[in-house]
Each structure stands twice: as structure tokens, then as C-alpha cells.
Amino acid sequence: MAKVKVSFEWLSGCSGCELSVVDLHERLLTVLEAIDIVRLPILMDVKDYPKAALGIITGALRTDHDVACAKKMRASCDAILAYGTCGVYGGPQGSGYAHATGDLAETAFVKNPTTSTHFVPDQGVPKLLEGGVLPVDAAIPVDLYLPGCPPHAYYVFEALRSVLDGKPPQFGEHNVCFHCDRHMKHTDVSALRRVHQGPMENDTCFLSQGILCMGSATLDRCRGACPTRGMPCSGCTGPSEAIVLEPNRDIRTEIATRMSMMTKIPKATITSEIEKHAKTYYAYAMASPVFREKPTFLLRRWITQQGAAR
Amino acid sequence: MSRTITIDPVTRIEGHAKVHIEIGDDGKVGAATLHVLEFRGFERFVQGMQAELMPTITTRICGTCPHAHHLVSAKCLDAMFSAPPPPAALLLRQLLNCGSMIHSHAIHFFALAGPDIFLGESSPVAKRNLIGLLEAAPELAKKALRLRSLGQMLVEIVGGRGTHPVTAVAGGMSFALTKESHATLKGLATEALELAKVVLEAGKKALQKDPELLARLPLATNDMGTLRGNVLDLYDGKLRVRRPDGSVALDFAAADYAQHLVEEALPYSYGKQVLLKDAAGATQPYRVGPLARLNCAEVTGTPAADAALAEWKATCGNPSKLVVAGHWARLVEILHCAEKAVAMLADPAILSPEVRTAPGAIQRHVVAHVEAPRGVLIHDYKVDENAIIEAANFIVATQHNIASINTTIKDAATRLLDKKDSELLDGVEFAIRCYDPCLSCSTHRVGQMPLEVNLHQGGRTLRTARR
Numbered sequence: 001m002a003k004v005k006v007s008f009e010w011l012s013g014c015s016g017c018e019l020s021v022v023d024l025h026e027r028l029l030t031v032l033e034a035i036d037i038v039r040l041p042i043l044m045d046v047k048d049y050p051k052a053a054l055g056i057i058t059g060a061l062r063t064d065h066d067v068a069c070a071k072k073m074r075a076s077c078d079a080i081l082a083y084g085t086c087g088v089y090g091g092p093q094g095s096g097y098a099h100a101t102g103d104l105a106e107t108a109f110v111k112n113p114t115t116s117t118h119f120v121p122d123q124g125v126p127k128l129l130e131g132g133v134l135p136v137d138a139a140i141p142v143d144l145y146l147p148g149c150p151p152h153a154y155y156v157f158e159a160l161r162s163v164l165d166g167k168p169p170q171f172g173e174h175n176v177c178f179h180c181d182r183h184m185k186h187t188d189v190s191a192l193r194r195v196h197q198g199p200m201e202n203d204t205c206f207l208s209q210g211i212l213c214m215g216s217a218t219l220d221r222c223r224g225a226c227p228t229r230g231m232p233c234s235g236c237t238g239p240s241e242a243i244v245l246e247p248n249r250d251i252r253t254e255i256a257t258r259m260s261m262m263t264k265i266p267k268a269t270i271t272s273e274i275e276k277h278a279k280t281y282y283a284y285a286m287a288s289p290v291f292r293e294k295p296t297f298l299l300r301r302w303i304t305q306q307g308a309a310r
Numbered sequence: 311m312s313r314t315i316t317i318d319p320v321t322r323i324e325g326h327a328k329v330h331i332e333i334g335d336d337g338k339v340g341a342a343t344l345h346v347l348e349f350r351g352f353e354r355f356v357q358g359m360q361a362e363l364m365p366t367i368t369t370r371i372c373g374t375c376p377h378a379h380h381l382v383s384a385k386c387l388d389a390m391f392s393a394p395p396p397p398a399a400l401l402l403r404q405l406l407n408c409g410s411m412i413h414s415h416a417i418h419f420f421a422l423a424g425p426d427i428f429l430g431e432s433s434p435v436a437k438r439n440l441i442g443l444l445e446a447a448p449e450l451a452k453k454a455l456r457l458r459s460l461g462q463m464l465v466e467i468v469g470g471r472g473t474h475p476v477t478a479v480a481g482g483m484s485f486a487l488t489k490e491s492h493a494t495l496k497g498l499a500t501e502a503l504e505l506a507k508v509v510l511e512a513g514k515k516a517l518q519k520d521p522e523l524l525a526r527l528p529l530a531t532n533d534m535g536t537l538r539g540n541v542l543d544l545y546d547g548k549l550r551v552r553r554p555d556g557s558v559a560l561d562f563a564a565a566d567y568a569q570h571l572v573e574e575a576l577p578y579s580y581g582k583q584v585l586l587k588d589a590a591g592a593t594q595p596y597r598v599g600p601l602a603r604l605n606c607a608e609v610t611g612t613p614a615a616d617a618a619l620a621e622w623k624a625t626c627g628n629p630s631k632l633v634v635a636g637h638w639a640r641l642v643e644i645l646h647c648a649e650k651a652v653a654m655l656a657d658p659a660i661l662s663p664e665v666r667t668a669p670g671a672i673q674r675h676v677v678a679h680v681e682a683p684r685g686v687l688i689h690d691y692k693v694d695e696n697a698i699i700e701a702a703n704f705i706v707a708t709q710h711n712i713a714s715i716n717t718t719i720k721d722a723a724t725r726l727l728d729k730k731d732s733e734l735l736d737g738v739e740f741a742i743r744c745y746d747p748c749l750s751c752s753t754h755r756v757g758q759m760p761l762e763v764n765l766h767q768g769g770r771t772l773r774t775a776r777r
Binding site (some may be wrong): 014015062093107112128196200230234235279299 | 330345348349350351352354355356357358359360361362363366367369370371373374376383387393417419421422435436438439440441444450455458459463466470471472473474476477479480481483484485540567570571572573574575576577580582666668669678697698701703705749
């Protein structure tokens with residue numbers, strides 16, 4: 001059987017998605033027997049855009065250079081996979097949505113306390129997109145989405161297998177709770193607690209303990225890595241399918257409804273806490289139109305209300 | 311002859327960049343500069359986040375060394391919440407650090423730099439990569455990949471996931487080891503130690519068989535690394551700066567970094583460079599990373615790595631100015647990390663269920679550092695009375711090295727100026743890879759590194775070479 005040609009491009013991101021392919025461990029060699037990687041900037045010296053059956057794009061659109069690269073990938077590949085939360089939703093740098101692009105650069109280059117210079121680089125560097133970070137599908141059509149920061153090897157393998165077999169991937173659209181074996185309980189907890197305030201009970205749902213866990217509003221592409229290791233979910237894969245598909249459902253209302261049913265904390269208190277700390281609880285998917293186009297979406301206002309420094 | 315060369319992108323590095331080389335009227339190489347082309351703006355958008363999110367959001371600065379951002383951020387939170395971690399947590403964090411160092415160093419040595427070293431610079435471009443290495447030296451390449459996997463599997467167990475670990479929290483760790491996972495870790499570490507010895511021998515042999523290559527790019531400069539006493543420490547300790555003549559220039563605590571280090575923006579790059587400054591404000595360059603760390607340390611504290619370090623110093627000099635010897639130093643550090651992982655797993659204290667100290671009073675300004683695979687990483691946070699981030703400052707390994715990288719690019723370009731484009735491109739990329747630059751990290755501000763080399767003279771572009 002002829003090997004399937006696969007081309008990679010990385011845009012604004014951290015290279016963790018590329019590493020997550022290597023984290024297939026032994027199965028990487030199996031994958032390499034079936035695919036022919038024609039472009040992979042982190043590993044190969046190929047610099048142009050060869051024709052490929054599958055183009056895998058990691059990272060978000062941050063500069064005009066990123067947009068141009070995404071278009072070259074679309075033109076050279078039969079199908080495009082947006083891989084990782086940055087490509088699908090914008091990722092953490094999407095939190096720049098709360099600020100003007102110039103403000104981000106000012107903080108790093110002009111107002112930084114240990115920096116002796118006071119100018120923003122502007123000679124021959126790619127231009128930052130004025131509207132902020134965008135997901136890949138803001139510039140080109142995307143055929144398959146695999147969010148996750150990075151996606152777990154299980155899903156990476158399944159995505160590649162589906163392309164090789166020409167069949168849709170068997171991902172499942174469950175949320176992070178699917179892999180969590182903590183018990184949901186009714187409790188008398190009457191106040192919210194923050195993660196650093198421990199101690200926590202290891203077999204009880206975080207929501208029952210008054211700790212904001214995003215697991216029930218977050219798609220599983222991680223196999224429950226956080227709640228099974230003593231950490232509440234921070235929502236790094238992006239929202240659950242229910243939130244993506246239903247205009248009036250949102251992270252804060254989903255979480256507040258569940259938590260208020262299990263504890264003595266009023267729903268309004270929880271909703272208001274999430275809005276107040278919107279930067280914390282929407283950290284990974286803020287740039288996505290999935291949120292921006294919702295009638296309930298007031299993220300910029302929530303952040304602005306916390307004062308100019310926020 | 312004047313010319314302009316463009317390498318776009320520079321490949322087999324972590325991130326996007328280009329290189330600019332200025333040729334004077336005398337035909338000699340003037341300035342040589344690495345341009346980092348990406349910006350994300352972490353220091354701004356983390357303002358307003360709850361501080362406890364920092365150990366997981368800052369891992370996303372870099373996918374190659376997320377554990378380093380994770381650990382330094384957790385160290386900041388320990389100080390912020392006045393919660394020194396219990397012994398078991400400190401062992402687990404160091405184990406995480408060792409596993410990740412093995413993973414990061416192994417992938418760099420074999421996947422990024424290895425093709426040049428094992429296949430040779432004259433091998434065909436299409437085959438000069440990990441896949442070519444797997445075909446040409448399958449046994450060694452598979453062992454190296456296995457070694458990387460073992461390091462990453464240690465991280466997967468201790469950190470909860472390999473890329474972007476999650477378990478280090480204010481005051482310690484979020485979970486305690488079970489007997490089963492402890493046994494698994496022991497098996498992984500023991501296997502890693504055996505493989506580390508094998509790959510060190512193979513890598514050392516490949517580098518030693520070409521003394522010209524090893525000595526090709528000398529750079530006498532200051533070195534910075536973390537020590538306890540005179541012993542290498544990758545998790546905590548004092549920062550030492552050693553001059554090229556071997557004398558100690560400075561010992562300082564990370565908390566005082568602003569007194570001794572200064573960042574400078576460069577008009578053509580989104581990556582700022584960092585320089586040492588003295589009390590009068592005069593600045594000078596220095597380097598960090600495996601070469602600098604082994605130059606600063608007298609011993610590593612583990613027996614096999616100590617023997618390897620002594621041999622490295624005897625062959626490469628003390629302090630060594632051989633930039634290419636950084637590749638060998640990386641393998642010595644892999645051995646040290648594997649030995650240390652085995653030793654820590656033999657310590658019964660690592661199995662204690664006490665892994666987390668309860669928080670105390672909030673400290674409003676905290677600074678911490680850790681040795682990332684590529685060198686010193688500093689995080690600095692200011693918070694309000696509710697532990698909401700008001701300001702953050704990150705100084706990452708590749709930034710410290712920018713000035714040294716530029717000098718080494720200039721050396722490489724000077725040697726190869728009269729050669730054809732492909733040789734010049736290969737030589738400049740080889741020089742850059744010696745530093746294992748990670749542009750995701752250095753561009754937590756703006757972030758992308760394709761490599762483009764431009765030769766300019768008097769404002770005119772003389773030559774552009776692409777492949």
C-alpha cells in the first residue's frame with residue numbers, strides 16, 4: 001500500500017503538539033511505516049510546501065505570516081487537520097483577546113521592569129494581526145478538528161488511523177468527567193475554595209468540594225489527566241460539544257448549575273465568581289467565535305469590569 | 311564579494327527564525343543577528359489571572375520544556391503562599407525535572423543535532439533528519455528514541471501528562487506516589503540509566519572522531535549555572551557566573567536577578583537579549599545551558615556522571631570554550647539525570663503521603679528560578695492581596711544566549727562566506743543548533759522562528775539563498 005503523504009506546519013504555538021506526536025512512543029514507529037512525512041519544520045530541512053494528502057496545522061494565527069502559511073498549506077494539501085487547542089480555538093495566547101494588540105507588545109518591550117530599551121521591534125518582523133489571535137479556520141477551511149493541549153496520544157493515534165483507513169475517527173464527544181472516578185456528592189459546603197487552598201478529598205468531585213473544576217464543561221481529549229492526579233480541570237481542550245453546539249449554553253452556567261445542585265453555594269455566587277475571573281476560566285478558548293458569537297458572551301466586559309490593570 | 315542569504319525557515323530548531331548577516335565594504339562579516347519572528351504576549355494577558363493557574367498556563371509558553379515553566383511557577387507559588395513543600399514533594403519535583411531533562415536533551419541530540427553529527431553535514435538534505443538516522447543507524451536511533459520516551463514516561467507518571475504536566479502546586483504536589491507507580495518508575499529509571507551510558511558512548515565517539523568539528527566554533531565568554539556549593543543542581547541553588555579564565559565573577563540568588571541582569575529589545579527581533587550588568591551599568595554577554603552548567607560545576611553529585619564530567623573537562627577544557635562540546639555536555643547531563651532519578655527512587659521518603667503544605671500568609675512579590683534544559687529560567691510575579699496576578703516577568707534560557715548565538719553565527723558565516731549557498735546555510739544552522747535554541751520559549755512575547763539568512767551591504771541586499 002502506498003504511504004499517505006502528510007505535511008506539517010506550525011503557527012503561533014509552543015511546539016508541544018509536535019512533541020505529542022513523538023509521545024506516541026513505540027506506536028510512532030508503526031505510524032511512520034504507514035505515512036510519509038513530506039514536511040515537518042521541527043525535524044526536517046524541507047522548507048517549501050510539497051503536495052500531501054493530509055496537512056496538519058498546529059498553532060493559531062498571530063501574524064500575517066501565519067495567515068500566509070495557513071493558505072499555502074490549504075493549497076498544497078487535500079485535507080486539513082487543525083491540531084491542538086491553539087489551532088482549533090486560539091489557545092492561551094487567545095487571552096490577548098482581552099487587550100489591544102499594541103498593549104501586549106507595550107508590556108513586553110516598553111514597560112517591562114528589567115528591560116532597558118523602550119521600543120517595540122518593527123524592522124522586518126511579521127506584523128501582528130490587529131484583531132488579535134484567531135483559530136486556523138478563520139483563514140482557511142478546516143476538514144478535521146483535534147483540540148487538546150496537547151491531545152492525548154490515544155486521540156492522536158486515532159486521528160492518524162482514521163486518515164489512513166479513510167474512515168471517520170472514533171473519538172467520542174464525552175466530557176472530561178468520563179475518565180474521572182471521583183464521586184459526585186451532595187455536601188454542606190457553602191463557600192467557594194481555590195485550588196491552592198487545599199487539602200482536598202481525593203475521591204470526591206471537585207464541584208462537591210466547592211472547587212471550580214471545568215471538567216463537566218470541557219471536551220475530553222486528555223483522558224482525564226488532571227482530575228485523576230489531584231487537579232481540577234482547567235479547560236485546556238476547550239468547551240464540551242453541548243456548549244459548542246447550543247447557542248445559549250456556556251461554561252459558567254453549566255458549571256454553576258451543577259455545583260449549586262451539589263453544594264449550598266448559590267448559583268449566582270458561582271456565576272459571578274467565574275465572570276469575575278473570566279481570564280482564569282476562559283484561558284484557552286477565549287479567541288474562538290464559538291464563544292464570541294454567543295448571546296451570553298460578555299467576556300470583554302467581565303474582564304474590563306475588573307479594572308484597567310486586568 | 312557581497313551577497314545576501316536567506317534561510318527561511320531555519321529548520322530542526324524549536325520555533326521560527328531568520329538570520330541577517332551584514333558584510334562590510336572590506337568584504338568581511340560585520341554584524342550577524344538571529345531574528346525571532348513570533349510574539350504571544352504572555353506577560354500581559356496573565357495579568358488578572360488567579361495565581362494558582364500560573365503553573366499550568368505558563369507551561370504553554372514552551373512545549374519542549376513545559377516542566378521547567380511548571381516547576382519554576384510552582385516554586386513561585388510556594389513562596390507566594392508561604393508554603394515550603396515537604397521532602398517527598400521536593401523529590402517528586404526533582405524527579406519530574408530529571409525525566410524531562412532526559413526527554414528534552416535526547417530529542418535535541420538525536421532528532422535535531424544528531425543528523426549533522428552522525429550522518430555528516432555533506433549527507434543529502436532530504437535524508438539529513440531523524441527518519442534518515444533511523445534508516446542509517448537504526449539500533450542507535452531506536453535506543454535514543456527509547457531513552458527519550460523513558461524520560462517522558464517518568465514525566466507522564468509524576469507530572470500527570472508528558473507535555474504540559476499539571477501536578478506541582480503551591481506547597482508541593484497534588485498527589486502522592488502509589489507503590490505500583492513507584493515500581494513502574496523504578497523500572498523506567500533503571501532502563502534509562504543503562505541506555506544513557508550507551509548513547510553517551512556513541513555520541514562522544516562521533517564527536518571525538520572529528521576533532522576539527524568539535525573545535526570549530528570556539529567562544530570564550532562568561533558561563534552561568536546553578537550550584538549547591540560546587541555541585542551541579544538543576545532544581546535550586548545559587549547562580550554562579552564564571553569568567554572565561556575560570557575565575558568566579560559573581561554568585562547571586564535568583565531573587566536579586568534584576569540587579570545583575572538586563573534585557574534589551576532588538577529592533578529586528580521579537581526575542582529580547584539578556585546581558586550581565588555591573589553596578590556601574592556596564593554590560594557583557596554570557597551563556598547558559600549544558601555547556602555553561604558543566605563549566606560552572608566541579609562535580610555533578612552522581613558517580614558515573616562525575617567520571618564523564620572529568621573526561622569532558624579533560625578533553626574540552628575547563629572552562630571549555632568549545633560551543634560544539636555543548637552537545638557532549640547534554641549527554642553527560644542525561645547520564646546525571648538518570649543516575650539521580652534512580653537514587654531518588656531508592657529513597658523511601660519519596661513514598662510519603664505528605665506531599666503538600668497548607669498555605670500561609672500571601673507574599674505580594676515572588677521570584678524563583680530553575681535550570682531548564684536550555685539554561686536558567688526565571689519567573690517573577692506580583693499579586694494583589696487576593697493572589698491575582700498584577701505583573702509577571704519571564705526570563706527564559708534562549709534569551710540569555712542570544713548574544714552568544716549571534717557571535718557564533720558570525721564565526722560560522724566568516725568561515726563559510728566564500729562557499730556555495732547550501733554550505734553556508736548548513737553551517738549557520740549547525741552553529742545555531744549548538745545552542746539548542748527554543749524560540750517558543752524566547753518568544754513567550756512574540757513567537758515564531760523560521761530561519762532566514764540575509765547578507766546585506768550598505769543597506770543593499772546582496773544575496774538570498776533559500777531551500
